[in-house]
Amino acid sequence: MSGEFKSGRIVIVGASLAGLRAAETLRDEGFTGELTLVGDEPHPPYDRPPLSKQVLLGRVPAADVGLPARRQVDARWKLGVRASGLDPAAKEVLLANGERLPFDRLLITTGTRARPWPHPEEARLDGVLTVRTVDDASRLAERLDAGPRRVLVIGAGFTGSEIASACRERGLAVTVAERGPAPLVGALGGTLGSFAARLQRAHGVDLRCGVTVTSLLGSNGRLTGAELSDGSRIDVEVAVVALGAVRNTEWLDGSGLAAGPRGVACDAGCRAFNMYGIVTDDVFVAGDVARFPHPLFDYQMLALEHWGNAVEQAEVAAHNMVNPGPLRRPHLAVPAFWSSQFGLNIKSVGVPTFSDQVTIAQGSVEEGRLVVAYGYRGRITAAVSVNRAKWLEHYQRLIETAAPFPPEPGAADRPTAPRVMASDVPDPKVLSHGPTVALTGHLPDRRLAVLRPMA
Amino acid sequence: MSTETLLERINAYENRADPYPLYAELREHGVAQQNDGSYLVGTYHEIAALLHDPRISSDVRHRSTPDAARPDALPPSFIALDDPEHDRLRRLAMRPFGPPHSPGRVDALHEDIVEIARELTDGLRDRDRIDLVDDFAYPLPVTVICRLLGVPHEDMPELRGWTNTIIASLDHSPGEDPQEKQRAGTAARMAMGAYLGDLAERRRANPADDMISALVHDDGPEGRLDKPELMTTLTLLTIAGHETTVNLITNGMLTLLRHPEVLERLRREPELMPSAVEELLRYEPPVQMLPQRTPLTDIEVGGVIIPQGAPLFLMLASGNRDPLRFEDPDHFDPARRDNRHFGFGSGVHSCFGAPLARVETQVALAELLRRLDGPRLVEDPPPYRHSPILRGPRHLPIATDVRAGADA
Numbered sequence A: 001m002s003g004e005f006k007s008g009r010i011v012i013v014g015a016s017l018a019g020l021r022a023a024e025t026l027r028d029e030g031f032t033g034e035l036t037l038v039g040d041e042p043h044p045p046y047d048r049p050p051l052s053k054q055v056l057l058g059r060v061p062a063a064d065v066g067l068p069a070r071r072q073v074d075a076r077w078k079l080g081v082r083a084s085g086l087d088p089a090a091k092e093v094l095l096a097n098g099e100r101l102p103f104d105r106l107l108i109t110t111g112t113r114a115r116p117w118p119h120p121e122e123a124r125l126d127g128v129l130t131v132r133t134v135d136d137a138s139r140l141a142e143r144l145d146a147g148p149r150r151v152l153v154i155g156a157g158f159t160g161s162e163i164a165s166a167c168r169e170r171g172l173a174v175t176v177a178e179r180g181p182a183p184l185v186g187a188l189g190g191t192l193g194s195f196a197a198r199l200q201r202a203h204g205v206d207l208r209c210g211v212t213v214t215s216l217l218g219s220n221g222r223l224t225g226a227e228l229s230d231g232s233r234i235d236v237e238v239a240v241v242a243l244g245a246v247r248n249t250e251w252l253d254g255s256g257l258a259a260g261p262r263g264v265a266c267d268a269g270c271r272a273f274n275m276y277g278i279v280t281d282d283v284f285v286a287g288d289v290a291r292f293p294h295p296l297f298d299y300q301m302l303a304l305e306h307w308g309n310a311v312e313q314a315e316v317a318a319h320n321m322v323n324p325g326p327l328r329r330p331h332l333a334v335p336a337f338w339s340s341q342f343g344l345n346i347k348s349v350g351v352p353t354f355s356d357q358v359t360i361a362q363g364s365v366e367e368g369r370l371v372v373a374y375g376y377r378g379r380i381t382a383a384v385s386v387n388r389a390k391w392l393e394h395y396q397r398l399i400e401t402a403a404p405f406p407p408e409p410g411a412a413d414r415p416t417a418p419r420v421m422a423s424d425v426p427d428p429k430v431l432s433h434g435p436t437v438a439l440t441g442h443l444p445d446r447r448l449a450v451l452r453p454m455a
Numbered sequence B: 001m002s003t004e005t006l007l008e009r010i011n012a013y014e015n016r017a018d019p020y021p022l023y024a025e026l027r028e029h030g031v032a033q034q035n036d037g038s039y040l041v042g043t044y045h046e047i048a049a050l051l052h053d054p055r056i057s058s059d060v061r062h063r064s065t066p067d068a069a070r071p072d073a074l075p076p077s078f079i080a081l082d083d084p085e086h087d088r089l090r091r092l093a094m095r096p097f098g099p100p101h102s103p104g105r106v107d108a109l110h111e112d113i114v115e116i117a118r119e120l121t122d123g124l125r126d127r128d129r130i131d132l133v134d135d136f137a138y139p140l141p142v143t144v145i146c147r148l149l150g151v152p153h154e155d156m157p158e159l160r161g162w163t164n165t166i167i168a169s170l171d172h173s174p175g176e177d178p179q180e181k182q183r184a185g186t187a188a189r190m191a192m193g194a195y196l197g198d199l200a201e202r203r204r205a206n207p208a209d210d211m212i213s214a215l216v217h218d219d220g221p222e223g224r225l226d227k228p229e230l231m232t233t234l235t236l237l238t239i240a241g242h243e244t245t246v247n248l249i250t251n252g253m254l255t256l257l258r259h260p261e262v263l264e265r266l267r268r269e270p271e272l273m274p275s276a277v278e279e280l281l282r283y284e285p286p287v288q289m290l291p292q293r294t295p296l297t298d299i300e301v302g303g304v305i306i307p308q309g310a311p312l313f314l315m316l317a318s319g320n321r322d323p324l325r326f327e328d329p330d331h332f333d334p335a336r337r338d339n340r341h342f343g344f345g346s347g348v349h350s351c352f353g354a355p356l357a358r359v360e361t362q363v364a365l366a367e368l369l370r371r372l373d374g375p376r377l378v379e380d381p382p383p384y385r386h387s388p389i390l391r392g393p394r395h396l397p398i399a400t401d402v403r404a405g406a407d408a
Helices: A017-028 A134-145 A158-169 A185-202 A307-321 A389-400 B003-011 B020-029 B044-051 B085-094 B105-122 B132-137 B139-149 B153-168 B178-205 B211-216 B227-240 B243-258 B260-268 B270-283 B354-371
Strands: A009-013 A034-039 A076-079 A083-087 A092-095 A100-102 A105-108 A112-114 A151-154 A174-178 A206-209 A213-219 A222-228 A233-235 A238-241 A245-247 A263-265 A271-273 A279-285 A290-293 A301-304 A336-341 A344-350 A357-364 A369-376 A379-386 A420-422 A437-439 B039-041 B129-131 B290-295 B299-301 B304-306 B312-314 B397-399
Touching: A009 A017, A017 A034, A017 A307, A105 A307, A134 A158, A134 A238, A151 A158, A158 A174, A158 A185, A158 A336, A185 A206, A185 A344, A185 A357, A185 A369, A185 A379, A185 A420, A222 A238, A263 A271, A279 A307, A307 A336, A336 A389, A344 A389, A369 A389, A379 A389, A389 B044, B003 B020, B039 B044, B044 B299, B044 B312, B085 B227, B105 B132, B105 B139, B105 B354, B129 B132, B132 B139, B132 B243, B132 B354, B139 B153, B139 B211, B139 B227, B139 B243, B139 B354, B153 B178, B153 B227, B178 B211, B178 B227, B211 B227, B227 B243, B243 B260, B243 B270, B243 B354, B260 B270, B260 B354, B270 B354
Parallel strands: A009 A034, A009 A105, A034 A076, A105 A279, A151 A174, A151 A238, A174 A206, A263 A290, B039 B312
Antiparallel strands: A083 A092, A092 A100, A112 A245, A213 A222, A222 A233, A271 A279, A290 A301, A301 A437, A336 A344, A344 A379, A357 A369, A357 A420, A369 A379, B129 B397, B290 B312, B299 B304
């Protein structure tokens, strides 16, 4: 009985972190069949977090971020070729080079790409960059090496803020333009947003919030400056567009899957839904491109751009691809991510945007070391630490057990009952960057999926 | 027998060689209140929750009945303090030891550790009987910590005396005067602190290439440790920097000699050593319990309310054998996966020197396996040291076959 699950043909489309970890797990779980990985980048799987950190600081060469192999995966690698379509009836993946890859089971891990600057002509100016791939990071690192007089970062989400931090650490002048009221506010809400704004300014960032970049200016094909919505104008040689990510789902148009701009909908076992909300049993999804229901967040569909989620979801998907129903596992991990910027380590568990209130549970803003707990209708839904990551396991337990919010007082470094404030999570539409954590409604059908901002 | 005497039985010396049946009994009882008002927790998930709970203090001054015998001549070291003070002191001590400021410190010691281990095993070459503790497991980490910190090796016998007195003061055994032990412990702490404080002063004037010099010349944004902080921190690093490693190496060799098939497997598959050392930290952890925790407010654990100020003992070695967490927990499996043991604790107080202890033990056991021919236990169980907290053999007599000729 289990033999049929351990053999046959599996195709994985997307050869980054989720794709690689899934391939390794398939082999760990005894899959002996034919395994093919398709990736549109020419590089073997590599690690993306260092691209906006150590690589930009010149500490790690862009070529050295390859992901370590946990084991041999014995797969056919089709790198540098894009998947262009899926024929679910014939069970074939179509490649841009005309090839057709038949499969018995398919895993979609196509992830996201950087949202491009919306004006194509301006985007083509020499000096306008995004950071998503290793080639992007390598190009930006070279630009920074050349010592530009000023760098403009458009969008103050995590990626934009990390890039700004790297620029300051290298002594470069940097302007950050953010449409929202503060950096990181879309992911972390008002309390930590204003903390991040003070932090950036203290590190010499020319931070401009509540403004948008209306146009990028060029001369002879080179970027020379930018105009902002407040009428101001700045001279820059390098502009980094950090407007969030776009999910790579266009290749699934016409496939009948519930795929759209918010991702590919799947069940808790990573099985993709079709457009009618019927779950498939041969197409699986994992990583940034997946949106899946989570019981801790009212069973809303979550789309996460988190390293840890890519790994954990890929492992669950792979397990479920080679095991029969009763042995299948749900993907229930509590979301978690980290960032390092301006000398601080920021770590999050849960979904901070799924909140109506926050409180500083440990430490203080003044110390620059703190844990902020987030609550939604009286229970804890998230916690974010600044230079206090070792405490987060406690809050993860509280989140998992739906413990009451605010957390009980009595912490050694926060003895008195803390003040509870509004979490102040803005509507993602007011931000210039996309959210890295998105709650995308309750239904798998793409036409019914709506982004539900938490007031 | 009732739970009232469980802690006394764990502390009783006759149970030192094998406390594990008592831990199994403890796990059966859940959170166990003792007749002296203290509480024992021995199940994995409950220990994990308490180790990460910010309402659990490591500062015994928060107990409802603080130790009257302990005068506050010196402040507590960071192991016995809470955040934010614990965090500040630990961070300052970490700057010259590990990442991000000194990422290469432990790596740089690796060659030294190999060399020290080789010199020590060279000395065992022509002997058919050795005491693993005195001949190898003690001198190795002591030499390493002296070299790391910059403590003159010839002063180590004196430091050993102070260390033993301080460790003896941590637990109570029947028939002894606890006040007298506490007083002796405090005096030893003062003497050791004064010695290390003076040494730090000398390094301030004449820096050398060691961690004490780096510590006293550090110019971080948060300043430096002051004199009393320096005294207590260096005392902590010196004791914790070797004491537990002695037991880890000794427990390791004892466990391998009790599992000859594993010993043979490690000789065949030396790449398994890091994983075997992790299993050792689970199976025979050198720190058996954390006896100094106290709730800052009433805390519910496993259906029991532990009141504010009550002495709370987290029985790490028991959690490491909890069948609800570890499959077949009494089986020693050098290739065990998913092995998040409490061998180094967990949470904000997790072992400061863990990277060093790992390297030392991996190197030590690999070298012993390579050099000892046909090692056999002479007595099992071997004689143990007194402490139920920092548990390990006092001597580990081993018989070996003497090889003809030298061996590289």
